[in-house]
Amino acid sequence: MSDLFESFSVSASAMRAQSSRLRHVSENIANVDTPGYHRKLTPFREVLQGGRRSGAVEAAPVQLDDTDLPEVFDPSHPMAGEDGIYLGSNVDLVVEIADAREAQRSYEANLKMFDQARQMTRSLLEILRK
Numbered sequence: 345m346s347d348l349f350e351s352f353s354v355s356a357s358a359m360r361a362q363s364s365r366l367r368h369v370s371e372n373i374a375n376v377d378t379p380g381y382h383r384k385l386t387p388f389r390e391v392l393q394g395g396r397r398s399g400a401v402e403a404a405p406v407q408l409d410d411t412d413l414p415e416v417f418d419p420s421h422p423m424a425g426e427d428g429i430y431l432g433s434n435v436d437l438v439v440e441i442a443d444a445r446e447a448q449r450s451y452e453a454n455l456k457m458f459d460q461a462r463q464m465t466r467s468l469l470e471i472l473r474k
Contacts, residue, residue: 348461348464348465348468349465350398350399351457351458351461352458352461352462353398353400354398354399354400354457355454355455355457355458355461356454356458357391357400357401357402358400358401358450358451358454359451359454359455359458360402360403361386361388361401361402361403362447362448362450362451362454363451364386364403365386365388365403365443365447366444366447366448366451368384368385368386368406369386369440369443369444369447370444371384372384372435372440373435373437373440373441373444375433375435376433376435376437376440377432377433378433379416379421379423379430379431379432379433380413380423380430380431380432380433381433381434381435382408382409382410382413382433382434383408383409383411383433383434383435383436383440384406384407384408384409385406385407385408385409386403386404386406386407387403387404387407388401388402388403388404389401389402389404409434411434412434413431413432413433413434414431414432414433414434415429415430415431415432416429416430416431416432417429418430
């Protein structure tokens, strides 16, 4: 029975991690045209309980993408230098949309796993009542 409860914890932790990832992806999309904006990355790390692997994950601290910012030529932009160039954002909209879909699909898969464990627990309790 404890394995069923552990599966709740594992799937819930994965849903929290994917939710955090999706939040950062949406921030990246919102800042696609913000000059000087560095893309946020959400790495995951495994949660250890008592020094042993638990199967649960959590979002690690946010990292900034260190890819060079593109130089944009627009002399009319207020941030442009004397040469008419300013640093743009290193956010690629296609990559962000793909990351958002991956996070959404992972969240849905963990939600199904959570629901399956819930149904199994309910069935087990019904059997024990009889």
